[in-house]
Amino acid sequence: MEIVRYVEQGGTQPKVGVRREGKIAPVRYGSVAELLQEPLDALRAGLEPAGPEVDAATVTYLPPVDGRTEVWASGVTYERSRAGRVEESVQASVYELVYDAPRPELFLKSVAWRVVTDGEPVAVRADSEVDVPEPELAVVANSAGEIVGYTVCNDVSSRSIEGENPLYIPQAKIFSGCCALATGIRPAWEVDTADLAITMKVVRDGATAFEGETSTARLHRTLEELVQVLYAPTDFPDGAILSTGTGIVPELSFSLAEGDVVEIDIAQVGTLTNPVVRGREPLAWLVDAYERPAARRKGQQ
Structure with missing residues (x-):
C-alpha cells in the first residue's frame, strides 16, 4: 500500500488516496498536510477508502x-x-x-x-x-x-x-x-x-x-x-x-x-x-x- 497525491483524468483538484494493486481509492483527507496533522493511530484509521476506485495508470501523480x-x-x-x-x-x-x-x-x-x-x-x-x-x-x-x-x-x-x-x-x-x-x-x-x-x-x-x-x-x-x-x-x-x-x-x-x-x-x-x-x-x-x-x-x- 502507498499513500499518493494525484489528480484524476480531466480533473483539477488534487486528491489523497491509497494505491494498491493497480487501483487508487481516495481517502478522507484533503491534503497530505492534513493527514500529517493526525496522530499515528488516527492516521491509520483514516486510510480507509472514502470513494470509488480509479485505475492507477490514468491519474497524474503529484x-x-x-x-x-x-x-x-x-x-x-x-x-x-x-x-x-x-x-x-x-x-x-x-x-x-x-x-x-x-x-x-x-x-x-x-x-x-x-x-x-x-x-x-x-x-x-x-x-x-x-x-x-x-x-x-x-x-x-x-x-x-x-x-x-x-x-x-x-x-x-x-x-x-x-x-x-x-x-x-x-x-x-x-x-x-x-x-x-x-x-x-x-x-x-x-x-x-x-x-x-x-x-x-x-x-x-x-x-x-x-x-x-x-x-x-x-x-x-x-x-x-x-x-x-x-x-x-x-x-x-x-x-x-x-x-x-x-x-x-x-x-x-x-x-x-x-x-x-x-x-x-x-x-x-x-x-x-x-x-x-x-x-x-x-x-x-x-x-x-x-x-x-x-x-x-x-x-x-
Missing part, C-alpha cells in the same frame, strides 16, 4: 508533499558519505567531526511547492562544475514527530560549490529542481527499515554512466534519532519529510550532465526516475504548478 510540510535532509550519515565529503572539501575536518559528533548535520532541503516527483526533471545549477544525485531513504513524520511512512528522495547537490567552502552548503543544496520524491509514501507499519537495499543508476545516451548500491544497515545514526533532533527545537504543524543521507557517492571525476536519467530503487519503499536538466529555466513551470497541477504535464514534456 509530489506527496503539500501545505506547510517541509522537506529536510541529513548529511554525513554514512561512512561513504564522510569519505566523499572529505575528498571534495578544502575543509575536510568539518565532515570527519560531524560524522562522530552527538549532533547530526540537518538542513532545510525544500518547501513543498518546489518538489518534483517521478518522471519530472531534476536540475543541476548552471554555475556548478561537479553535480551528483544522492539517493536517500526519506522518513515521513507527523506533527507529533511520529514516523508514519517512508519514500524515496533524490537530494541533488553541487559537489564543487559545497567543496569550495562548507558555508556554501545552502547554495549547493537548495535550488530549483534539487529535490525529487517518489510518488508514493509507504506506511511505516509495512516496512522494516533495518536493512533496505538502495541502488542507483545514471543512464547517459542509453548506457550506464554510473551505478552504485548501499543499504540502510550502514546508516551511522538511527532514523528515530534524526527525527528527534529535527523536532526538538521546531514545530512542524503539517509534519515533515526528512531525507536521511546518502551512502552512494560517485568518484569526483563523475558529474551529472544534461540529458542524464537518474534511476533510484529502495527495497520495500519504491522507485524514482528523473531526467536531468541544467539551470532554473526548464523548471520555471514549478511556480504555477502548485496551484495548477496541469502545469506539471508541461514540465514532463
